[in-house]
Amino acid sequence: MKRIQLIQILFLMIFSGSFLYQCTALGEAGYKNPVSSQVQHPAWTRNAVIYEVNIRQYTPEGTFRAFESHLPRLKELGVDVLWLMPVNPIGVKNRKGVLGSYYSVRDYMSINPEFGTMDDFKHLVEQVHQQGMKIIIDWVPNHSSWDNPLTVSHPEYYLHDSLGGFVSPFDWTDVIRFDYSNPALRKYMTDAMKWWYTETGIDGFRCDVAHMVPVDFWNDLRASLDSVRPVFLVAEADQPFLHEKAFDVTYDWKFHHIMNSIASGKMDATMVRKHFAWVDSAYPGDSYLMQFTSNHDENSWNGTEYERLGDGARCFAVLAATIPDVPLIYTGQEAGLNKRLKFFEKDTVNWGTYSLTSFYQKLIGLKKRSNALRSGDGGRPVFLSTGCDSAVVAFVRKKADNKVLVLCNLSPLPQAITIKDALLAGEYTELFSGNTLKLKRKWSLSLKPWEYLVFESNEKK
Numbered sequence: 001m002k003r004i005q006l007i008q009i010l011f012l013m014i015f016s017g018s019f020l021y022q023c024t025a026l027g028e029a030g031y032k033n034p035v036s037s038q039v040q041h042p043a044w045t046r047n048a049v050i051y052e053v054n055i056r057q058y059t060p061e062g063t064f065r066a067f068e069s070h071l072p073r074l075k076e077l078g079v080d081v082l083w084l085m086p087v088n089p090i091g092v093k094n095r096k097g098v099l100g101s102y103y104s105v106r107d108y109m110s111i112n113p114e115f116g117t118m119d120d121f122k123h124l125v126e127q128v129h130q131q132g133m134k135i136i137i138d139w140v141p142n143h144s145s146w147d148n149p150l151t152v153s154h155p156e157y158y159l160h161d162s163l164g165g166f167v168s169p170f171d172w173t174d175v176i177r178f179d180y181s182n183p184a185l186r187k188y189m190t191d192a193m194k195w196w197y198t199e200t201g202i203d204g205f206r207c208d209v210a211h212m213v214p215v216d217f218w219n220d221l222r223a224s225l226d227s228v229r230p231v232f233l234v235a236e237a238d239q240p241f242l243h244e245k246a247f248d249v250t251y252d253w254k255f256h257h258i259m260n261s262i263a264s265g266k267m268d269a270t271m272v273r274k275h276f277a278w279v280d281s282a283y284p285g286d287s288y289l290m291q292f293t294s295n296h297d298e299n300s301w302n303g304t305e306y307e308r309l310g311d312g313a314r315c316f317a318v319l320a321a322t323i324p325d326v327p328l329i330y331t332g333q334e335a336g337l338n339k340r341l342k343f344f345e346k347d348t349v350n351w352g353t354y355s356l357t358s359f360y361q362k363l364i365g366l367k368k369r370s371n372a373l374r375s376g377d378g379g380r381p382v383f384l385s386t387g388c389d390s391a392v393v394a395f396v397r398k399k400a401d402n403k404v405l406v407l408c409n410l411s412p413l414p415q416a417i418t419i420k421d422a423l424l425a426g427e428y429t430e431l432f433s434g435n436t437l438k439l440k441r442k443w444s445l446s447l448k449p450w451e452y453l454v455f456e457s458n459e460k461k
Contacts, residue, residue, distance in 0.1 A: 091145020
């Protein structure tokens with residue numbers, strides 16, 4: 001759903017100046033939070049990259065069957081998990097726009113007829129699996145449309161105001177909120193999700209506004225779905241406690257906004273190391289955070305990555321793909337999509353020449369083969385002093401015999417830097433140019449505006 005931007009901005013202002021960021025030294029040698037996640041991540045998730053699919057806008061037809069033609073291309077791109085935005089029918093009452101919001105669910109047990117049939121959906125799941133990829137669907141547990149049959153058959157499932165009317169969360173006037181104090185609602189939602197998981201063969205769920213649903217519901221749901229087979233759960237939320245028993249992945253919204261703020265000159269590059277020091281102090285060990293420069297909300301409501309990040313868009317994409325933990329690519333990013341996709345109307349992506357496919361393939365390939373970049377248990381970033389730390393982020397992630405060195409000039413000016421650190425020593429191959437380099441403990445170089453360099457070193461013991 002659309003973010004409540006004022007709340008986010010206020011939180012970020014408090015967050016950036018609070019005691020949370022006074023623990024700069026934390027995290028560089030491993031997790032400092034004594035709590036470890038009890039979530040048993042499926043083994044295939046450690047090097048996974050997620051790709052968000054906007055079925056409505058993906059093809060002129062906007063259907064599952066039409067989307068299937070892109071599966072070989074996405075396999076070649078290297079992504080592991082396809083996340084489909086909600087596939088359920090959309091409410092008509094109080095609908096926004098012509099087609100309405102995907103997140104206004106009229107029937108939890110059916111398929112949006114605009115996309116096809118249930119058989120079409122199951123065929124898509126089979127085709128995704130045949131390509132060796134996984135598929136998860138967007139689930140909307142916090143609210144439904146005004147004309148969902150539950151409003152008649154079970155009005156007690158919903159919150160009511162003092163006059164007995166239904167309640168819309170925030171300014172989301174096309175939906176009404178459920179009441180999770182009702183055990184019967186919890187059972188209904190669990191049974192519905194378990195049906196989809198069991199009957200369609202999907203691999204998990206991305207759960208909308210997960211922080212607005214009680215965490216004990218998620219804890220119980222995780223156990224229920226894992227009893228069928230190991231599930232993959234992504235929360236649209238950034239609360240650390242959601243990792244304790246329920247979710248594999250939460251959004252790193254704070255870092256996303258930090259990147260936007262650095263690009264606009266409101267923050268500097270030192271906020272990167274401060275943020276991940278806080279992450280390591282606040283999140284349970286073996287948590288996965290999702291990193292992104294775009295998604296459906298950001299693209300439609302706040303602008304493309306080119307609007308928000310300007311000439312630094314690729315540099316920030318490199319940072320998001322190499323910093324912990326799970327990279328996300330949104331529909332069209334591999335084609336350099338530079339327009340806001342309409343949210344309530346048909347607005348097909350112009351795929352053009354897929355101009356950034358090679359760029360993302362290289363980043364994804366590194367993620368998939370690198371032990372240092374593994375999610376949860378990979379090497380934590382060790383930030384290196386450059387002499388220009390307000391403009392340049394330099395860090396090493398190392399695990400066993402694999403080391404990745406990343407340099408990002410997060411500024412519109414050239415920067416001359418010098419790094420002195422034993423971690424530098426080694427022989428490297430630069431990811432994008434293929435050039436090889438042998439480094440000792442000291443290295444001086446100049447970086448162009450928004451330049452990025454990614455080096456991989458294999459140090460056999």
